Every structure is written in structure tokens, then in C-alpha cells.
Amino acid sequence: MTTPEPLIALAGIRRAFTQGGVTSEVLRGISLTIHAGEFVAIVGQSGSGKSTLMNILGLLDSPTGGTYRFAGQDVSSLSREAQAELRREVFGFVFQRYHLLPGVSARANAQLPAVYAGMGGEARERRAAALLERLGLGDHLDHRPDQLSGGQQQRVSIARALMNGGEVILADEPTGALDSASGGAVMDLLRELAAEGHTVILITHDPAVACIARRVVEIRDGVIVGDSGDGEATQPPPAPAARPERHAPALFALSEALRSALTALAGNPFRTALTLLGVVIGTASVIAMLAIGEGTRRQVLARAAATGTDWIVVMPDNDNPALPGGRMTLADAQALAMLPNVKAVNPGRWTTVTLTAGAVSVRSEAFGTSIAYPETFRWTTRKGAFFTAEDDRAGAPVMVLGATVAARLLPGVADPSGRYVLANGIPFLVTGVLEPKGPDERGMDRDDRVVLPLSTAASRLIGSSDLGGIQVTVKDTGHLAETKRHVRETLLARHRMEDFFINDMASRIAELAQTQSAMAGLLAVIASVSLLVGGIGVMNIMLMSVTERTREIGIRMAVGASGRDILSQFLAEAMILAGAGGVAGLALGLAVGVGAAVAMDLSVVFQLKAIALALAGAVGTGLLFGYMPAGRAARLDPVQALARE
Structure with missing residues (x-):
């Protein structure tokens, strides 16, 4: 019988870390093959390198030496976007610390990978609900992580791992934070998934947990010191469950971007309000100054034209x-x-x-x-x-x-x-x-x-x-x-x-119009300075947001978000923030303009074009000043982001 090509093939994998000028090697030449449908436990004490190995297997980290082939393809040749697609389409992660997004429901956490896979909203809702019901959480669909027990949170993470099919399940110490009863239930679920045809790779330090796997690989000091199997498939694995139908992956689902942005902004309303204030004042200034400038321009031209434009004036020089x-x-x-x-x-x-x-x-x-x-x-x-x-x-x-x-x-x-x-x-x-x-x-x-x-x-x-x-x-x-x-x-x-000079009212009015337009433009430029200041505020809050939400970014990358997805998300947040400030600034600018007309007897003319320009400027400011923080978020390393508190 011909031996099928292994799903995972590691050859001489090394991983070294450098900190403070000191380099330490965690993995020292790991060679390992895993076939589709295997249930493999990688066991070792803390510091043995097993979690580092799992991060490399799941494309959350990259080796510093050796080759890693997945389904015959060298993953080192894949771009960051292609690796994110592989995580999204093939891998499902079950972490010891669950790594669920706080503040959103179990259903929303479970369906997160499908968002990046382009699955339709209704289909996502149905599949997430079905998976959670299968895992005994049918009555907890709308509960947030802080309303669930540890075992329930781990089951939500398993549902998330299965959302896009979960051809390969990577479970890193899945029972480490659970009591014995909850831990046993989780292991039973992993055994069932292996029986259904999923490739399950279990990382654990507990030999009693590892013994439920069909194959146990022991790692010590960065090298494999024991393997109960030879890495070859002894029988054809059961066919895994069919992947759910979905559309081509999009850059980022707009609904998820909006939801994430609103959740993040609502999490710190006082800071958000202070940041919005700069954009509000800037937008209001642009709208009010353009309205006053246009009103003054029209008033001046109307006064000049009141005497007619059909005459010429001749003056002695x-x-x-x-x-x-x-x-x-x-x-x-x-x-x-x-x-x-x-x-x-x-x-x-x-x-x-x-x-x-x-x-x-x-x-x-x-x-x-x-x-x-x-x-x-x-x-x-x-x-x-x-x-x-x-x-x-x-x-x-x-x-x-x-x-x-x-x-x-x-x-x-x-x-x-x-x-x-x-x-x-x-x-x-x-x-x-x-x-x-x-x-x-x-x-x-x-x-x-x-x-x-x-x-x-x-x-x-x-x-x-x-x-x-x-x-x-x-x-x-x-x-x-x-x-x-x-x-x-x-x-x-x-x-x-x-010894004379000649002028006519038509030319004079044209000159006045040009002068007044230049004055109105100058007012708009001066007002725009405050909008730029507001943009700097947007950039500051987005930089703080990236720092505070680094682990969330790591979670999203682990479930398949690409760098473009993260970039789109944070750009959407910046634009929503600036857009909200622009709308509030519009209301304030209208109020200031009307107040100036009433209190100071000024001529004020609001133009739809000027209002649209101010709003576009506000959103554009968010886009411009949000790009650097968004790019910083998109370039984060997944494994380092996950480790951030």
C-alpha cells in the first residue's frame, strides 16, 4: 500500500530568541511528520519548547532554521497574507487561556473566523448557534465571556476552532485552567473530533491527558526524545466534516469593522469624547467660517452690484x-x-x-x-x-x-x-x-x-x-x-x-469676487488647522488603542485575520471616530453660523458643497491620521500579540 504524503512535515526546525543581546535556542532541530486524521499529543515539561512548536505548526510563528511543509508546500514561501489564509481555512486553535474577545457574546466569538472567510451573516449565525448547541451552550449564545465558566469558555473556543471546518485542531494545554470535570469534558470533545476525521494536535505537560491520543510525541529541551508512532498513517483516516459554504474572503467584513469600532470607542467614552472634541471644533470651524465667508462675499458683491454694472468710471490720475x-x-x-x-x-x-x-x-x-x-x-x-x-x-x-x-x-x-x-x-x-x-x-x-x-x-x-x-x-x-x-x-x-484711469463696475465686481473668495479660502485654511489638530488627536487615541488591544489583534490573527483585515478594521475605527466628530461638528457649525447671523447681524450662507467638503475633510483626516496606527497594528507578530496582557 502506498503511504500517503504527510499533511505536516517538519525537518530540522529550529527556533531561537534574542533578548538583551543574549540568544537562546528553544527548538534544536525538530523533525516530525503528521498525517491527516491523526490524533497526536506533544508532551513535555514547561520550557521544553512544545508551545513554541505549536505556534510554528499553526503559522503563528516562524522558525529560524529548518523547513516546514504543509500538504507538500513549503510554508516559508508563503506571504503573510497567504499564511493568514491557511490559518483561516485549515487551522483551529484551542488555547489554555481561551483567548476570547471580551465584551461580545459567545455566538459572536464563535463566528469570528467565518467573518474573515467571507461567510454570509445569516449563515454565520446559524452555524455558530449549531456548534454551540452541539457543545452544550445552546442556552448561553448571547452570554459574554465574563458570564461563562472556564469550561464554557473553552467550549466556545472549540466552537470557534470548528467554525471554518477546523481540518487541523491545535489545542495548547486546553485543560490547564479547568477543573477535572470540565477538563474531562473538553478531552471527550477532542476525542470525538479526532474520530470525525479532524487532525488533532494536543499540546500538554500532563502524561495522563496525553494518553488519550493515538500517538504521543515527547519533547525535552527543544528536541524530540520519544515518539509512540512512526508518523505514518496505518489506515485511511475518516473523512472530516465538510467545510461550510462561504464566499471568497473579503478584506474585512464591514459589519465586523463597525461593530468592533463602536465597541472599542464605547469602552472609554470620556477619552473618545475628548478625542472627538478636536474633530468637532475643526469641522464646526470650517463649516461656520465658509458660511460666514460666503455670506460676506455675496453681501459685498450685492452691495457693489446695487448701483448696476452698466457703467464706466473715469478718474483723473x-x-x-x-x-x-x-x-x-x-x-x-x-x-x-x-x-x-x-x-x-x-x-x-x-x-x-x-x-x-x-x-x-x-x-x-x-x-x-x-x-x-x-x-x-x-x-x-x-x-x-x-x-x-x-x-x-x-x-x-x-x-x-x-x-x-x-x-x-x-x-x-x-x-x-x-x-x-x-x-x-x-x-x-x-x-x-x-x-x-x-x-x-x-x-x-x-x-x-x-x-x-x-x-x-x-x-x-x-x-x-x-x-x-x-x-x-x-x-x-x-x-x-x-x-x-x-x-x-x-x-x-x-x-x-x-493722465486718467478707467474702470468699470463689472471688472470691479470681478476683482471683489476674487478678493472675497480668497478671504473665504483663507478663513477655511485657518479653520482647517484645528481640524488637523483633531486629526492628531485621532492618531494618538488609535495608537493607544493598538497598544491596549494588542492581544485582541493576536486573537484575530490566530483565527485567520490577515494584515489587510487588521488594517481595514483600525482604519474603519479611525474613520468612524472622525466621521462622528464631523457630524457633531456639522451641528455645531450650523449653530455657530445661525448664532453669528442673529447676534452679529452677519450674512451667513450654508452651502451643501462646503458642508460635504467639511465632512469629507473630517473623515479624510481620520483616514490620514489613522493609517499609521492601523499599519502598526497590521504588522504585529501574532504570537507576540497573543502573549501581551
Whole structure:
């Protein structure tokens, strides 16, 4: 009869550990073959190397010498991911200390290997329940480990070992922490599994426990000193139970990632809340600052556009008319009025005046202009009427008050029309009050002014007919650039030098929009700094979490979690943490924005794009700052992680 190839073949396996510069060899050339279906007990005293051997057999540890072939394949050629897949698909571990996840039910512990194998949720639930019922735990499915006895916890670990089929059961001192009755029950279970076709490898220091195995291998000081069998199958082993149906293994089941993340975060709510605070403040700052910045931008642009975008302004390039050039006259305005596409021309000149009415005196700006003022600036009178063309031709001492001036100069007077006020000591008749406009894009009060005929301002207040500027209203804004060119050419021909500059409201508004957008972006960048600080907090708590949960990571690796699975889990935790902070920050940011609008009379505009950007930034911060801790967790050595308290 042809001897079948051994399932496990060890040749010259060595394992040395170095600590503090001192190297000690635990395994000293182990050669061992085990066939499928065998029930083998590896027995030896503490320190003999039997647990180290089991860790190597279960791919939790790697030898420093020799070869290990499983089903004919050299396992040293397998990547960490491939070794994790082999642990997940073939091996089932039963540990002396059970190594169950705290805080979750027996059912959840039992089905953990199937999560990494890609088994569907309902199928996992059914199989875990069936295994636990078979092991006498049908009434304890939802009990946590701290609600179970030692024997019950060990049976849960056996159910977990069988979850993915458990072709090879590795039991490390499975009765070491149990009383005799519970220990006997566990050994009976292992005997039954061996009879069903599972390959069972039992690690024990107790010869009485080892004697139930069909084969006993004794190890002492890192070498095999006795073997009751020759390592060959004497008869075909019974066929093991069929593996449960499952899908292709995924990186990590989302439901398990979410459950694990929420459990971990809920375990220390105060620390979690403090960590969330940084993300909450950062997200709220971004949302509130973007909303305030956008509201301010729109408000500024609305104020700038309130006077229309269909006009061009021409200003002298020298404020001192005594110097050569830099003068602009009514003749210039008349020449510009003759250009094509020009609807109206409004010349003007500013000066400062002292206004007096009774015992009240105020300082304000006076604007000498033409009757085209209301049309050019889209600014009508609220009370009374604007001055007339006749007033302008006659240089009549009349003026129209801005709303702020009227309120300060003539408080309590509903309609100042028909009253006289003094401007620099000269009496002027008030013909009306302008509609209030509020502050301009620079925050200046546009209602703090008076308007009077240009001829009156020149003769009575300024003493010069030179203009401070000309506003040219166009008929068709589609030809605005062409009209600007005509204005420039006309003035160059008249002045023989470019002692003026030209601007238009459309360009001005575009410049304002660019400036305001830059300001809003700067506010967002400043606010994002706090979000980065929150991200650093996420990284800190995740590093602490990896340290505190090292043994849990080892358990997950032992049942088949790959490095990618662990990476996905901790990244999911970081993103959930940051995402929760982002949602809370959204609520806070909305509240701050609304509060600013009410308390400070600010214009606040919440944009869906900005909100989505802030939330994405929060989650992205969790992803970015969670990657290093997650990568650290994924690189942990399984056997060292399991040994961590």
C-alpha cells in the first residue's frame, strides 16, 4: 500500500530568541511528520519548547532554521497574507487561556473566523448557534465571556476552532485552567473530533491527558526524545466534516469593522469624547467660517452690484489740478456723451462739508453731480424730490440729504423737504432725502452724504469747476470693452497724455469676487488647522488603542485575520471616530453660523458643497491620521500579540 504524503512535515526546525543581546535556542532541530486524521499529543515539561512548536505548526510563528511543509508546500514561501489564509481555512486553535474577545457574546466569538472567510451573516449565525448547541451552550449564545465558566469558555473556543471546518485542531494545554470535570469534558470533545476525521494536535505537560491520543510525541529541551508512532498513517483516516459554504474572503467584513469600532470607542467614552472634541471644533470651524465667508462675499458683491454694472468710471490720475495733467472738465464729459453706446454721462466732484441745522452740526461728504445721478447709481429719493436741471443750470443752493445725514442733522423730522440747512455756513434748501443704501463693499456708510448740483458745488463750496470723475452709463453691456476703448482714445486725443484711469463696475465686481473668495479660502485654511489638530488627536487615541488591544489583534490573527483585515478594521475605527466628530461638528457649525447671523447681524450662507467638503475633510483626516496606527497594528507578530496582557 502506498503511504500517503504527510499533511505536516517538519525537518530540522529550529527556533531561537534574542533578548538583551543574549540568544537562546528553544527548538534544536525538530523533525516530525503528521498525517491527516491523526490524533497526536506533544508532551513535555514547561520550557521544553512544545508551545513554541505549536505556534510554528499553526503559522503563528516562524522558525529560524529548518523547513516546514504543509500538504507538500513549503510554508516559508508563503506571504503573510497567504499564511493568514491557511490559518483561516485549515487551522483551529484551542488555547489554555481561551483567548476570547471580551465584551461580545459567545455566538459572536464563535463566528469570528467565518467573518474573515467571507461567510454570509445569516449563515454565520446559524452555524455558530449549531456548534454551540452541539457543545452544550445552546442556552448561553448571547452570554459574554465574563458570564461563562472556564469550561464554557473553552467550549466556545472549540466552537470557534470548528467554525471554518477546523481540518487541523491545535489545542495548547486546553485543560490547564479547568477543573477535572470540565477538563474531562473538553478531552471527550477532542476525542470525538479526532474520530470525525479532524487532525488533532494536543499540546500538554500532563502524561495522563496525553494518553488519550493515538500517538504521543515527547519533547525535552527543544528536541524530540520519544515518539509512540512512526508518523505514518496505518489506515485511511475518516473523512472530516465538510467545510461550510462561504464566499471568497473579503478584506474585512464591514459589519465586523463597525461593530468592533463602536465597541472599542464605547469602552472609554470620556477619552473618545475628548478625542472627538478636536474633530468637532475643526469641522464646526470650517463649516461656520465658509458660511460666514460666503455670506460676506455675496453681501459685498450685492452691495457693489446695487448701483448696476452698466457703467464706466473715469478718474483723473492727479488729485492736484495745479500740477501738469490730471485735470478733467465738463468739456471732457460732453465729449464722452457723444460716443456710441453711451446712454448717459454723470460728472461729479467730492468735497467735505460741515452741515448745521439749529444747534446740530455734523461733518459729511458732499457730492456735486448732475441730474443723471439717480439713473446712474439707481438711487431714488425716499422723501421729496431730486434737484432739477434748472437748479443745475442756475447753480441753485439746493441739496438732497442721505438717510444717515437726515437722521443725525434733523432727528425726529419725518420729511426734511423744504427746510434749510447750512453747508459751510451757506444756506441750502433741502429738496428731498435719498433712499437708504447701507454700507458699501468696504463697509463705508453710503448714506452719510449729501448730493447737490455740480455747478452749485463748484461755485459755492469748492471754487473750481474741475471734475473728480465721470460716470459713463452704457446702453449695451455686451459692448462694454469696446466703449472703454473709445473712452480712452477720446481722452488721449483731448489730453495728449494718459493722465486718467478707467474702470468699470463689472471688472470691479470681478476683482471683489476674487478678493472675497480668497478671504473665504483663507478663513477655511485657518479653520482647517484645528481640524488637523483633531486629526492628531485621532492618531494618538488609535495608537493607544493598538497598544491596549494588542492581544485582541493576536486573537484575530490566530483565527485567520490577515494584515489587510487588521488594517481595514483600525482604519474603519479611525474613520468612524472622525466621521462622528464631523457630524457633531456639522451641528455645531450650523449653530455657530445661525448664532453669528442673529447676534452679529452677519450674512451667513450654508452651502451643501462646503458642508460635504467639511465632512469629507473630517473623515479624510481620520483616514490620514489613522493609517499609521492601523499599519502598526497590521504588522504585529501574532504570537507576540497573543502573549501581551
